[in-house]
Amino acid sequence: MNHEQLKRHISFIYCAEIDEICKPLFNHTPIKVFEYSRVCQDGSRVELSNHAGHMENAFLSRAKMSRIYTPELIPENQRYLLINNWIASLNHPTQKLLLAQLHSQHELFGIGNELSVIRKHKQYYEYFHFYASSDAVGIENFYFNNLDMLERFIIYFINEAHDIIKNASKDPLVKPWRAQGFYQAIKLDDGISFPNFDKNAFIKATRLKRFFLTVNDKEIYLTKREIDCAILLAQGKSNRIISEELFISQRTVETHIESLRLKTNCDDRVELINFLLCNGIHAYLINTNKI
Structure with missing residues (x-):
């Protein structure tokens, strides 16, 4: 496909x-641009963003960016990455290209100060990229003082964009091209903050209607009421307490928890709690009974 055809690709349509x-992210935080990437072992990439110009600049205007396989450049267990710091310390031939990309997005769009959150799966990596204004002061402090909120948004995004991601995965922006370490600790200044960030409003805006999970390579989803029970269950609360907080009968709670156990193929309550915590429900354990 030529450049103009690529601009009509499904990634841009969405x-x-x-x-x-x-x-919710843009209304309640200093984040200006969000990007989702799914990078497969064959080099193919699913790319989704609210900013078409940013994607065009990164993957169409600068075609060489499409041939960078980021999982090779980042330590296996890395979860959070401040991109500016990482690139500055990267001892790799791609450093020059990545620095040019940083400069370009600053000059063209005024964005930068990127934090990437990384999730590793068996067949691919997921990257959740948060961009602020290039001149945002104290943004690193905001990121690391609010990781719980960013993790919450990631779960929210995965569920709200579930069908979009599924469709985009059928036709990745970057096609397969491959045959089949670094972390810098950041010292934070707790005195810097973003006083306009209303966590309660953000929590309210990112409530889930359904929660998708993968069990033995099979996709399932939890209903809203099952999510309510799962959150309280993961907090170690008894069926009686759950029923009181949700204003439902203990029998109904037992029915929902049994449904959770069957859906997740867990043998008992303890295994179910561990499963829920390992699959992101912790992002919703935030001083509230229901999401």
């Missing part, structure tokens, strides 16, 4: 929908 999903 920009408006991604922007709508990201409204």
